[in-house]
Amino acid sequence: METVLAMLTGLLVAAGAYLMLSGNLVRYILGLALLSNAANLVIFGAGRLTKANPPLIPEGMKEPLEGAANALPQALILTAIVIGFGLFCFALALAYRAYYALGTARMDSMRIAEPREDS
Amino acid sequence: MTDPTSYKAGLWRFVPATVQAILFGFFCTYLAPVSGGQIFDYVYPWVPALGIEAAFRVDALSLLFALLITGIGAICFLYAASYFEADRRLKRLLTLMSLFAAAMLGLVLADDAITLFVAWEMTTLTSFLLVGFDHQKERARYSAQQALLITGIGGLALMAGLILMGEAAGTYRISEMGDLTNAPMYLVILLFIFIGAFTKSAQFPFHFWLPGAMAAPTPVSAYLHSATMVKAGVYLIARLSPQLGGTDIWIWTLTLVGAATMVVASFWALRQTDLKLMLAWTTLMGLGALMMGLGGGSYYAVGGALTFIVVHAFYKAALFLTVGLLDKGAGTREADQLSGLRRAMPRAFIIAMLAGASMAGLPPFVGFIGKELIYEGALQSPVQGIFAATASLIASALMIAAAGMVAIGPFFGEQKSPKEAPKDPSPLMWVGPGLLAVGGLLLGLFPQGLDALITQMTQTVRGEYGAPEVKLWHGVNTALFLSLLTFALGALFYRYLRAIQGSLIIEERRVPDSDRVYDILLNAMKNTAAWTARTVQDGRMMSYLRVTFITLGLMVWAAIFAGEGQVATLELDIPLFHWVIVAITAACTITILFTGSRLIAIAALGGVGAAIAVIFVLYSAIDVAMTQLLVEILIVAFVAIAFIKLPRAGTGALRIGDAIVASVLGLGVTFGMLAVQGADIALDVTEFFEQASYPEAAGRNVVNVILVDFRALDTLGEVAVVVIAGIAALAALRAGKRIKE
Incomplete structure (x- = not known):
């Protein structure tokens, strides 16, 4: 599964990057969501995959079963998902605001901070 | 009723001059022991972790400079206090000048390379503020910026040179560095140190900032741009002679640069009509002579240069201040508009005559001794002797003509001046230059006091024993004949001054103007900067994003090639159900790419999130899966709400470039993950x-x-x-x- 996951993650990254590069706010938002998912999968894959053996400690034992899944990346991904969620919500609000304030969803036309020199 | 515009500074205006005078007295107490060969070290820890100390050393070389800084400082501060007594900016002027004096003292007393550098930069900054003192004038701002840029670049080079020296020697204490001429980086060190010294001391081809710096008020010019700061480069060369000196490249660079500066500057000095500018050019000539002398290998050359530092400080500061007297008393500094003032301004006249005689190198003034020693030194230099002597001869003869311009021109002939009734300004203004002028005569008559100090200094610079004798009469020798020849030539030059000026004015149009070159370079730099900014930072967000993704992709690939991980064997044998989930994720992702509908895109985004949650479940990450699902539901809801208000996206045409960038990054991530999985965990x-x-x-x-x-x-x-x-x-x-x- 590691190999397949790596390919899937690559696809998500490529699609995310391509969408973000489109220059359109709506597609940028979609790309950001894909990229955020891909980042989590990278961490997940780096910690190795374990089928059907979650890092839980059964009753009467002091450690998880032999061969339990790696708990550390899971904890990191949990944090990452939530942070990514916060970031995404903020980006979404900002995109919405930018569209209404500037009247365009084309990102290259948003040049308040760095206006064109010839205009 | 008091007129609100009239202003007269209180007695506080004499405080800085008093402070300088007290410091001068303090340094005088060192004179006897240091002349006897003693050296005083004062070391305080500063940045111990980096081996940087606030180390100060009083030896003959630093003591002489300290005496010049405080002594001439006291005179210039006193002069400034009355020159600007009705000017509200006097406080600013005296504050800046005091700051400068402190920095300059730190520069010459420092024994730690970093301490020296910091003081060096402080003199650059205070000089910038003082040149731009009349900041309402565009010319002053331009000159200040030019001086700052030129000496600032030199400062950077100096820092690089000093750090290289410190690393090569293993210590930042200059006195402990030892001979570095065999260090592997010697040539690089030398280049940096030379750039630092030549920019600061306005050597050709960096000389042009100094005449521009004459935009500063006269007391500032007399103090910074004649007596002290511009000598910092000379001081540096003298100070580092034991570490870096004596090699062929050292000797020849200093000789050629010094000689070029000297001859070029003394010609252009005659071209000037503004007496202050004329003096600025003669200062350049003096600095060139100093550089050349320090480069000459012999004791005489070094000792002559060191003596000339004193000589020059005395007469040049006195003449600068005299020009200030003329400006105040007669209303202009233009040579053409001044003549016959000897009765109206007797004190300025006497000072100008005394200082001018020293500048022309007439006996029995100290200027004569200085010139004799320079000739002697040039003649005794092993290789470049004839060359140095010829350059000295031309420059000294031109100097005599220049001395005539300032000491004879304004005072003889028919009385003429812009002011109706020219008269000497208050005693507070002429007493200082008067002291310097008389001092030049006394030192010439009684050079014994100077002799011991110069001997010590020469040894400090040469690092071994041996020194010329500083005395008035060296007997009948070649140097004396050269002196006589100089006088004859000088008189000739003065006689035909008008003709020389005329031809110089014609020449001026042909020679490329340094200011122009500077402007062109500066504009080229600005344009390059603007071009770079436009290219790198073009204001389009997509460019920034593209650069970010390209960089990221390259870094991932670099990590793959640099890393140890081998790409693991491809393992595609997974249950069908897992394949289905992966296929759904991929299909949803591709759908988002190609759909133009917002609704389908949102649904597909939800599909991706949910399918990934299932992957988490299948591979033992239950908590992660739960969080993923919750967050994904919220995201889909939020996006749906937001997209109602946002316009349709459309898919647009296929963008090949972006597709390549995205693919490189995506493939990088895939192979990176495979490489990571192939490595040990x-x-x-x-x-x-x-x-x-x-x-x-x-x-x-x-x-x-x-x-x-x-x-x-x-x-x-x-x-x-x-x-x-x-x-x-x-x-x-x-x-x-x-x-x-």
Whole structure:
């Protein structure tokens, strides 16, 4: 599964990057969501995959079963998902605001901070 | 009723001059022991971790400079106090000049290379502020900026040179560095040190900032740009002679640069009609002579140069201040408009005559001794003797003509001046230059006091024993004949001054103007900067994003090639159900790419999130899956709400370039993950959590225990981030909405 996951993650990254590069706010938002998912999968894959053996400690034992899944990346991904969620919500609000304030969803036309020199 | 515009500074205006005078007295107490060969070290820790100390050393070389700085400082401060007594900016002037004096003292007394550099930069900065003192004038601002840029670049080079020296020697104490001429980086060090010294001391081809710096008020010009700061480069060369000197490249660079500066400057001095500018050019000539002397290998050359430092400080400061007297008393500094003032301004006349005689090198003034020693030194230099002597001869003869311009021109002939009744300004103004002028005569008559100090200095610079004798009469020798020849030539030059000026004015149009070259370079730099900014920072967000993704992709690929991980064997043997989930994820992702419909895109985004949650479940990450699902539901909901208000996206044409960038990055991530999976994994931390989870935190879900116990602070931070993002999002959404009243 590691190999397949790596390919899937690559696809998500490529699609995310391509969408973000489109220059359109709506597609940028979609790309950001894909990229955020891909980042989590990278961490997940780096910690190795374990089928059907979650890092839980059964009753009467002091450690998880032999061969339990790696708990550390899971904890990191949990944090990452939530942070990514916060970031995404903020980006979404900002995109919405930018569209209404500037009247365009084309990102290259948003040049308040760095206006064109010839205009 | 007092007129609000009239202003007269209080007695405080004499405080800085008094401070300088006291410091001068303090340094005088060192004179006897230092002349006897004693050296005083004062070392305080500064940045011990880097081996940087605030180390100061009083030896003959630094003492002479300290005496010049404080002595001429006292005179110039006193002069400034009355020159600007009716000017509200006097406080600023005296503050800046005092700061400069402190920095300059630090520069010459420093024994630690870094201390020296810091003081060096402080003199550059204070000089910038003083040149730009009349900041309402565009010319002053331009000159100040030019001086800052030129000497600032030199300062950077100096820093590089000093650090290289410190690293090569293993210490930053200059006195402990030893001979570095065999250091592997010697040539680089030399280049940097030379750039530093030549920019500061206005050597050809960096000379042009100094005449520009004459935009500063006269007392400042007399102090900084004649007596002290411009000698810092000379001081540096003298100070570092034991470490770097004596090689062929050292001798020839200093000789050629010094000679070029000397001859070019003395010609252009005659071209000037503004007496102050004329003096500025003769200062350049003096600095060139000093550089050339220090480059000459013999004791005479070095000793002559060191003597000339004193000589020059005396007559040049006196003449600068005299020009200030003329400016105040007769109303102009233009040579053409001044003549016959000897009866109207007798004191200025006497000072100008005394100082001018020293400048022309007439006996029995100290200028004569200086010139004799320079000739003697040039003649005794091993290789470049004839060359140095010829350059000295031409320059000295031109100097005589220049001395005539300032000492004879304004005072003889028919009385003429812009002011109706020219008269000497107040005694406070002429007493200082008077002291300097008389001092030049006394030192010439009684050079014994100077002799001991010069001997010590020469040894400091040469690093071994031996020194010329500083005395008035050296007997009948070649140097004396050269002196006589100089006088004859000089008289001739003065006689035909008008003709020389005329031809120089014609020449001036043909020679490329340094200022022009400077402007062209400066504009080229500005244009390059603007071009770079336009190219790199073109204001289009897509460019920035593209650069970011390209950089990221390259870094991932670089990591793959540099890393140890081997790409693991491809393992595609997974249950069909897993294939289905992966296929759904991929299909949803591709759908988002190609759909033009917002609704389908949102649905596909939800599909991706849900399918990934299933992958988490299948591979033992239950908590992650739960969170993923919840977050994904919220995201889909939010996006749906937002997209109602946002326009259709459309898919647009295929963008090949972006597709390549995205593919390179995506493939990089794939291969990077494969490489990571092919490498060994360290499970120490995981094992710690597995073992400690139940005994220490009494939790059976290891992931939860990590989050809420071992990394509780992280989780708190994470919650805070979400709250802040929420608040910020709310602010963004409500901004611009009017509050209903």
